[in-house]
Amino acid sequence: MVAPVQLLGDRLLGALKTVLSLETYPQPLLLPASQAKFGDYQSNVCLSLAKQVGKAPRQLAQEVVAHLNVDDICQPVEIAGPGFLNFRLKPEFLARSLQAAIGSDRLGIPPAPEPRRVVVDFSSPNIAKEMHVGHLRSTIIGDCIARILEFQGHDVLRLNHVGDWGTQFGMLIAYLDEVYPDALTTANALDLGDLVTFYKKAKQRFDSDPDFQQKARQQVVALQQGEEHSRRAWQLLCEQSRREFQKIYDLLDIQLTERGESFYNPFLPAVIEDLAALGLLVEDQGAKVVFLEGFTNKEGQPQPLIIQKSDGGYNYATTDLAALRYRIEKDQADWIIYVTDVGQSTHFAQVFQVAQRAGWVPPHVTLTHVPFGLVLGEDGKRLKTRSGETIRLMDLLTEAIARSRADLEQRLATEGRSESPEFIDTVARAIGIGAVKYADLSQNRNSNYVFSYDKMLSLQGNTAPYLLYAYVRVQGLTRRGDIDWRTLSPDTPLFLEDETEQNLAKHLVQLAETLDFVSAELLPNRLCQYLFELSQLFNQFYDRCPILSAPEPTKQSRLTLAYLTAQTLKLGLSLLGIRVLDRI
Numbered sequence: 001m002v003a004p005v006q007l008l009g010d011r012l013l014g015a016l017k018t019v020l021s022l023e024t025y026p027q028p029l030l031l032p033a034s035q036a037k038f039g040d041y042q043s044n045v046c047l048s049l050a051k052q053v054g055k056a057p058r059q060l061a062q063e064v065v066a067h068l069n070v071d072d073i074c075q076p077v078e079i080a081g082p083g084f085l086n087f088r089l090k091p092e093f094l095a096r097s098l099q100a101a102i103g104s105d106r107l108g109i110p111p112a113p114e115p116r117r118v119v120v121d122f123s124s125p126n127i128a129k130e131m132h133v134g135h136l137r138s139t140i141i142g143d144c145i146a147r148i149l150e151f152q153g154h155d156v157l158r159l160n161h162v163g164d165w166g167t168q169f170g171m172l173i174a175y176l177d178e179v180y181p182d183a184l185t186t187a188n189a190l191d192l193g194d195l196v197t198f199y200k201k202a203k204q205r206f207d208s209d210p211d212f213q214q215k216a217r218q219q220v221v222a223l224q225q226g227e228e229h230s231r232r233a234w235q236l237l238c239e240q241s242r243r244e245f246q247k248i249y250d251l252l253d254i255q256l257t258e259r260g261e262s263f264y265n266p267f268l269p270a271v272i273e274d275l276a277a278l279g280l281l282v283e284d285q286g287a288k289v290v291f292l293e294g295f296t297n298k299e300g301q302p303q304p305l306i307i308q309k310s311d312g313g314y315n316y317a318t319t320d321l322a323a324l325r326y327r328i329e330k331d332q333a334d335w336i337i338y339v340t341d342v343g344q345s346t347h348f349a350q351v352f353q354v355a356q357r358a359g360w361v362p363p364h365v366t367l368t369h370v371p372f373g374l375v376l377g378e379d380g381k382r383l384k385t386r387s388g389e390t391i392r393l394m395d396l397l398t399e400a401i402a403r404s405r406a407d408l409e410q411r412l413a414t415e416g417r418s419e420s421p422e423f424i425d426t427v428a429r430a431i432g433i434g435a436v437k438y439a440d441l442s443q444n445r446n447s448n449y450v451f452s453y454d455k456m457l458s459l460q461g462n463t464a465p466y467l468l469y470a471y472v473r474v475q476g477l478t479r480r481g482d483i484d485w486r487t488l489s490p491d492t493p494l495f496l497e498d499e500t501e502q503n504l505a506k507h508l509v510q511l512a513e514t515l516d517f518v519s520a521e522l523l524p525n526r527l528c529q530y531l532f533e534l535s536q537l538f539n540q541f542y543d544r545c546p547i548l549s550a551p552e553p554t555k556q557s558r559l560t561l562a563y564l565t566a567q568t569l570k571l572g573l574s575l576l577g578i579r580v581l582d583r584i
Ligand code: ARG
Pocket: 121, 123, 124, 125, 126, 161, 162, 163, 320, 323, 338, 339, 340
């Protein structure tokens, strides 16, 4: 099932090439129509090219249409207004496209013709600091982007750029030595409890005792020099954090390869040397910096990006430069995607600029920062606990599951159903976690969003529970339809007579182009919108067209539409990282 927008685009390009010979043609040539009265797709290419080729737009449109053969896909192409082309898909084309999806896990969607090697850098929390809601957004959005690119056949490397290096470790190791002097010699794995609290206590010691500060600084040097004791203490702290992070990833069903900042330590000196050799590195008040183009400070002076501090230490940006080179040279990435909060936009713009100017980014490589907004509480302020503390992610997820369980138990009681504890656990967890993910993904990531358990768990509206129930209903219907899916073949006849059948079919064939849009713009909310509209179109169809009581062969055709709707919901939700349930 190739996206109609692509099929039509190819044909239109062919016609344009016959009529005009230009070096380049505008892209995209056509778009989904803004209103139903303009058909399904619309092109303004004749208007945009008319001036350049010295023809009246309508005349150009007539010539193009005369060479455009799309009879197998749409009704005769209409020339509207000053020279728009309107395309309306034919029911026969819709039926054929849907038949091609039957029996295919991918719903007949072909993989990308030119697969890319993509690094998606996401989640990336910091060791011993809390993994906060910002990291949750990065984790959910990054995973969804990775899933969609993987589905499209790209070769994706999911990297967790954990903050596992930096001067804070001096303080943590010094504090560990003080409170658990035997930490490294005890046979049993040490349980430091909550590392965030541990961090806070270490910080208090650091701020109040100059002797302790001295010890902490010595530990920084020892760690950098690879001294055995410091190294092992550092590893122990990382291990502790890693275990906590993993619990969250398991609960969220997230796969990630950890490659923290420390991994790039051996490559930092080369960043300095190479930037110096290129003449980009400048000494500024004892630090080594690159002066940025287009970034100025308050006084209007060019702003420096510090690559090496005056004490010889390296920065967050230095590590990102080393990581970027490694990913291009060693990982052979041709697209690197970084998913972080919008607050880091400047950081990435600066790192990208320095890498570009240093010639480290070959022309075939794309660098993309995918920013996202804040998570707000229902009071419209940054999400916090009642006492003003940062919310622990584990608490937030557990709460979502607990509330979803309460809703479920109440519903079971009303329906007089009794279910096993395993069933209740599975459903509560799937809905609770699905709701948190969907609430995040369904918002345009560029805006802030309000975190509300009530809204995300609601059965009404654009929510995960709504879609999960929709799937169960459609799927249940097909099960009752006494139809053996294994016997369904691409020859199963499909009759798209009613308008609601046609609208549903049209939407179903638009999955491929929706995914293309989502991966080009990296906007998962468009996939959520697509799935929500799909379930609404299905409801309209179901209200108007009897399925199980319809005579054959209509019954079979309608059941097939229902089946394809269920499969599309299942696939779409799985690309959002949400697993469907067969029964709720
Ligand atoms: N650890 C950083 C933070 O918590 C995010 C890292 C993002 N990735 C990167 N390559 N800089 O803010």
